[in-house]
Amino acid sequence: MVEHIVLFKLKSSVSAEQKQAFIEALRGMKGRVPGMVDLSAGESFTERHKGYTVGLVVRVTDRDALAVYDTHEVHRPVKEMAGQLSEEILAVDYEF
Numbered sequence: 001m002v003e004h005i006v007l008f009k010l011k012s013s014v015s016a017e018q019k020q021a022f023i024e025a026l027r028g029m030k031g032r033v034p035g036m037v038d039l040s041a042g043e044s045f046t047e048r049h050k051g052y053t054v055g056l057v058v059r060v061t062d063r064d065a066l067a068v069y070d071t072h073e074v075h076r077p078v079k080e081m082a083g084q085l086s087e088e089i090l091a092v093d094y095e096f
Contacts, residue, residue, distance in 0.1 A: 035065025
């Protein structure tokens, strides 16, 4: 199994409505990519986030499934949206 964890530091110009639409777009990928086991996304409710206020966790079966996810048609527009709204994006991938 591979855990794909992504943290998004959104631009200060991003509205609350844009942030919510982004989170819904992230959640909308759940179950739509081959090899995806689970997906969760949401907004931090603590002050420990150091500016990374939106998080995404995607669990896939293996490294090959992670590669499929990265280029999948469901992921591409959400990844583009993330790039437009984010000041910084931090990702960590690990096997377990």
